[in-house]
Amino acid sequence: MGPVSAPGAPPTVEELGWVTVGDAGAAGIARRLAVDAARRLGFTEQRAGEVAIVAAELASNLHRHADAGTLSVRILRHGAIGGVELVAVDRGPGMADLPFASADGHSTAGTLGIGLGAVERLSDTATGFSVPGRGTVYAVRLWPEPAGDATGPPVAGLSRPMTGEQVCGDRYAARVHDGALLLLVADGLGHGALAAAAAAACADGFLRTDLDAPAAILDHLHRTVSHTRGAAVSVARIEGRDVRFAGLGNVAGAIAFPDGERRGLVTMPGIVGHQSRGVREFAYELPAGAVLVLHTDGVSDRWSLRDYPGLSRHDPLLVAATVLRDAGVRRDDACVAVAGTRP
Incomplete structure (x- = not known):
């Protein structure tokens, strides 16, 4: 393992790979990759299960709504503490109001619309940016216990x-x-x-x-x-x-x-x-x-x-x-x- 960052410093990053979301089966690949990372980092089974839900929801959302969707899975380390970061990237239709689209009950595909709401509740941080006609990027971080994200430099x-x-x-x-x-x-x-x-x-x-x-x-x-x-x-x-x-x-x-x-x-x-x-x-x-x-x-x-x-x-x-x-x-x-x- 390489150097780890001190508290308050930027996290060090270990790239685990990109998952291309071309069909519904990609959700399983993303889930396994993210859960394997969580278990490596010593997450409890409950927290690893929450990582699985978040990864599957992000991948499923890319499959339902996006074009050329991909999901990056990474490990972040702050000192001795490791977390899982997921970055969803797509060239879909985009959204004019991403916070509204993330709310429980909102749906553009005839579903219950609970995906991004669950993602935000289970993640320590969840943030996104979208431009209509260009697509959306959405990033989440999950630490061993849902106690808030470490603050570092921008x-x-x-x-x-x-x-x-x-x-x-x-x-x-x-x-x-x-x-x-x-x-x-x-x-x-x-x-x-x-x-x-x-x-x-x-x-x-x-x-x-x-x-x-x-x-x-x-x-x-x-x-x-x-x-x-x-x-x-x-x-x-x-x-x-x-x-x-x-x-x-x-x-x-x-x-x-x-x-x-x-x-x-x-x-x-x-x-x-x-x-x-x-x-x-x-x-x-x-x-x-x-x-x-x-x-x-x-x-x-x-x-x-x-x-x-x-x-x-x-x-x-x-x-x-x-x-x-x-x-x-x-x-x-x-x-x-x-x-x-x-x-």
Whole structure:
């Protein structure tokens, strides 16, 4: 097991896989994957049963209402405590009023309409975002006992492997150092297990070091992951409204505004672990209402927050899931990580 986060820090993430919801049988696959994770984490049988209900309801809802629905199953760790996170993503008709659609008794498919209501009652957190005509993203977290979610900095990410691969060569990680948030996205060269190993080595090295300057972190990783095939890596440090950023390779960074404006961040040519002509660090401002987005080249840069009114005010995980859904290309691994600002 890799490093675990301290209380108040971002959780560390273990990706368990994506379930494509093409038929009613996908609910069983999602349920088994989520329950296996809960039991690994020591959930009681009752709580594991609640995880099963939530996973099955989300998958069934995708099957009934959505087009191209998928469900991500992940393990989150806060210190010694582990939880299960489920992220449902679809390209369905979307909803103008997601809170109303989540209420018990509401139905658009002739059912009792209790699915999302049960999901929200059983989960520690449940949050979603929907745009009519574009689809919906919906994320839940369940901890061993339903006692509320841990509060951490406004940062999250999501990755998925390219079609035909079982593991993803792209990865993100986040940690806190002396009040500053540090965020890394790594894109291992190529695809498959070797790319995943390279990205994992970068993430582990990032989580284990006490360095907090992005350029110094990249220099450190460049020396310590040379046994892998290498990776493109970008690192950002956010403290208040101040951003320090450094990147080697084609992991893109941008400060995105709700009106669609984007300010691109500068990366340098190179491959962490193999090729570097030198690392440079740049300073930026992250204004209130804007978000910092880092993504690998498996995500097209043809996205704009203008297309998603109000999205930047939501959980960064919903921003990452929406960008991944609409800008991720299926012929490559893809990862999106998002950091916001406190109100």
